[in-house]
Amino acid sequence: EPEVTQTPSHQVTQMGQEVILRCVPISNHLYFYWYRQILGQKVEFLVSFYNNEISEKSEIFDDQFSVERPDGSNFTLKIRSTKLEDSAMYFCASSEAGVSNQPQHFGDGTRLSIL
Amino acid sequence: DQQVKQNSPSLSVQEGRISILNCDYTNSMFDYFLWYKKYPAEGPTFLISISSIKDKNEDGRFTVFLNKSAKHLSLHIVPSQPGDSAVYFCAASEISAGKSTFGDGTTLTVKP
Numbered sequence: 001e002p003e004v005t006q007t008p009s010h011q012v013t014q015m016g017q018e019v020i021l022r023c024v025p026i027s028n029h030l031y032f033y034w035y036r037q038i039l040g041q042k043v044e045f046l047v048s049f050y051n052n053e054i055s056e057k058s059e060i061f062d063d064q065f066s067v068e069r070p071d072g073s074n075f076t077l078k079i080r081s082t083k084l085e086d087s088a089m090y091f092c093a094s095s096e097a098g099v100s101n102q103p104q105h106f107g108d109g110t111r112l113s114i115l
Numbered sequence: 116d117q118q119v120k121q122n123s124p125s126l127s128v129q130e131g132r133i134s135i136l137n138c139d140y141t142n143s144m145f146d147y148f149l150w151y152k153k154y155p156a157e158g159p160t161f162l163i164s165i166s167s168i169k170d171k172n173e174d175g176r177f178t179v180f181l182n183k184s185a186k187h188l189s190l191h192i193v194p195s196q197p198g199d200s201a202v203y204f205c206a207a208s209e210i211s212a213g214k215s216t217f218g219d220g221t222t223l224t225v226k227p
Contacts, residue, residue, distance in 0.1 A: 004158070033214070042220060043159065043204060048213035056213030091158050101166070103149055104215065106158030 002026045006092050006107035013082050014115055021077045021110045023092030032075045033093040033104060034067065036060070043091065049075065050098075079112075087114045118142045119207050121218035129226055134192040136221050138205030141186065145207040149215065150179060150190045153202045162203075163190070195225045 005024045013019045025032050034046040047057040049067055066078045075094075079086055089111050093104035120139045128134045136150075146167040151159035165172040165179045165188065172179050178191045192199055205218040 006158075031213070035217075043217040045214040045216065050213065058214070093158075098213065101147055103161035103164055105161065106151075108156070108158045 004092055004094055004105050004107035006090075006110050008110060009108070010111045010113070012113045012115060015084055016081050019079050019082055019112065021079075021090050021092075021112070023075045023077075023107055024073055025075055025092065025094030026105055027073070029094035029096050029105070031055075031095045031098060031102075031104075032067075032069070033095075034077045035091045035093065035106075036088040037091065037109075038085075038088040046077070046090075082112075082114045084114050087112060118145075119205055119216045119218040121203075121205055121221050123221050124219070125222045125224070127224045127226065128195050130197055131194045134190075134195045134199065134223055134225065136190040136192075136203050136205075136223065138188050138190075138218055139186060140188075140207050142207070142209065142216075143186070144209040145216075146210050147208045148179070148181060148188050149206045149208075150177075151204045151206060151217075152199075153204060153220070159204055192223075195223075197225050197227050199223060200225050 007022045032049040037043045045058050047061045048055045064080045068076050089109040091109045093106045095102045095104045149164040150162040152162050153159045163177045163179050165181050181188045202220045202222050204220045206215040208215045
């Protein structure tokens with residue numbers, strides 16, 4: 001069964017540094033998402049992406065964050081200048097159609113640790 | 116404002132018995148509801164969903180019930196198995212929105 005893959009599984013970065021989290025969504029999916037889960041807390045929506053543009057973003061997704069689909073297969077999340085509170089699990093997801101009638105398929109996440 | 120709530124952080128049941136996980140929501144615009152299961156060190160895995168035009172959806176041992184008037188849904192697992200032990204997230208989305216809103220999750224432990 002096709003799956004969403006995320007790399008790396010664990011990323012350790014110094015505060016203030018830029019970090020790029022990578023995702024390969026399922027190939028025929030058109031909608032892409034990033035979520036995060038701070039340790040012990042709920043899964044929080046960050047951003048959704050469709051047709052090469054952001055379709056929705058949360059208040060968490062401020063100017064420090066950006067997303068890109070650089071080559072038709074990868075979907076990346078960039079944090080420009082990391083803060084301690086960015087430490088979390090980051091999950092990428094994709095779906096064939098919009099969330100109103102299709103489940104999202106999640107990757108296993110990237111654990112981001114900011115030192 | 117927490118739009119999707121799972122008020123029980125944990126639930127423990129005996130193998131073979133029924134597990135009932137509950138979820139409440141506040142946004143009447145939600146029209147699609149899902150349950151995800153999550154094991155440690157893995158991403159959420161889709162389990163079952165229900166559209167707001169239905170009040171019940173069944174898939175094997177898993178049944179989701181939706182009570183729109185009460186803004187409440189529940190997931191029933193019968194019979195429960197030890198392999199069902201995981202964190203269960205309720206999620207909801209509304210027409211034309213580009214996101215799902217998740218609850219806090221309920222940790223289910225099924226004892227052999």
